[in-house]
Amino acid sequence: MLIYEAIQHGRKCLAAANVASPLLDAQVLLGHCLGLDRMALLLKRDQHVPDEPWHLYCQLIDRRANFEPVAYLVGNREFCGLVFQLSPATLIPRPDSETLVEAVLAAIADHEAPLRVLDLGTGSGCLLLSLLAVLPKATGVGLDISEDALSMAKTNAKRLGLANRASFKQSEWTAALDPKAAPFDVVLSNPPYISHDDLVQLMPDVRCHEPMRALDGGPDGLDAYRAIIEQIPPFLSPDGLLAFELGAGQAPMVGALLQAAFGQPPSIHKDLAGHDRVVLFRKALRS
Known part of the structure; x- marks a missing residue:
């Protein structure tokens, strides 16, 4: 089987399963199996696919045809120019969430300041670590209720060379924080915000494979916002920034x-896309 024939085989299988982007997904999966990027696949399209990568590719195509996300199949996703390892315990980072990182960075006047950053529901750690990568003197804490997600966040911090400035704790929102400790200058979260009724309308890739705890925002989708807003005042510095994805x-x-x-x-x-995506709140200094 030649590379271009393997891609067409995968495309046809995925198209028959009504996968949204069959050609792109086939290219990404074959590239993963061969250790090649998409450009290299095009340049080597007439080369033979060895047996072992071919069998792995067929397995991944079958799993993708059952709507398992490509990011889980290859084990990573790029976000804010960094590559994050993922597992089914972590929500897959999306471009929409890059807006949250960009808005927070734009709201910080001094990127050299020794800021303390808190990420609630950290998952893969993509939000916190993307900020720390740009804020060289900042330190951060990522909280998540999932031990498996925290393990992945710690792995990402180590891979990105940020483990010395990022720590991770298991916690339901702020429960594990010490209110007597120094407050945080930046608190951000991409909380679960899908309402119960809307969960069944999600794409099968999301509904059947991504962690439901990271998606389900309660009857109206606002449960997590209410909990965080109620709990966060003792942990936010006098002029602290609070940021949510919406x-x-x-x-x-x-x-x-x-x-x-x-x-x-x-x-x-x-x-x-012009959609309201991020809400920022700056705590006012008292005179």
Whole structure:
């Protein structure tokens, strides 16, 4: 079997299963099995696929045809220019979440400051570690209720050379934090924000394979926002920044929760598609 024939075989199998991007997925999976990027696949399209990579490729195509996400099949995903290892215990990082990182960085006046950063529901650690990669003197804590997710976050921190500035603890939101410890200058979260009724409408790749605990936001999708906003005041510095990723249509409701809790309006930031994606709240200094 030649490389171009293997790609067409995979494309046909995935198209028959109604996978959304059959050609791209076939190319990524074959490239993973051969250790080649997509450009190299094109340049070597007439080369033979050895037996071992071919059998692995066929297994991955079968799993993808059952809607297992490509990121889990290859074990990683690029986010903010960094490559993060993943497992089914971690939500797959998406470009929408890069808007959260970019908005936080834009709101920080001094990137050389020794900031303390808290990431609630850290998962793979992609948000926290992407920030630390740009903020050379910052340190951070990532909290997650899943031990398996924390293990992956620690692996990513070590791989990216950030383990000396990032620590991870098992916690349901802020439960494991010491309120007597130094507060955080930046608190961010991409919490579960899908409502119960909307979970069944998710793509099968997400609904059947990604961790439900990282998706299910309760009856109206706002349970996690309420919990964090209630718990966070003791842990936020006097001029601290609180940042959330938002689900579709949630900006007014999350904004109202922040206004009610702190008496100040937050700012809303849009993603590249023009959707309200991030809410930022800056705690005002008391005179």
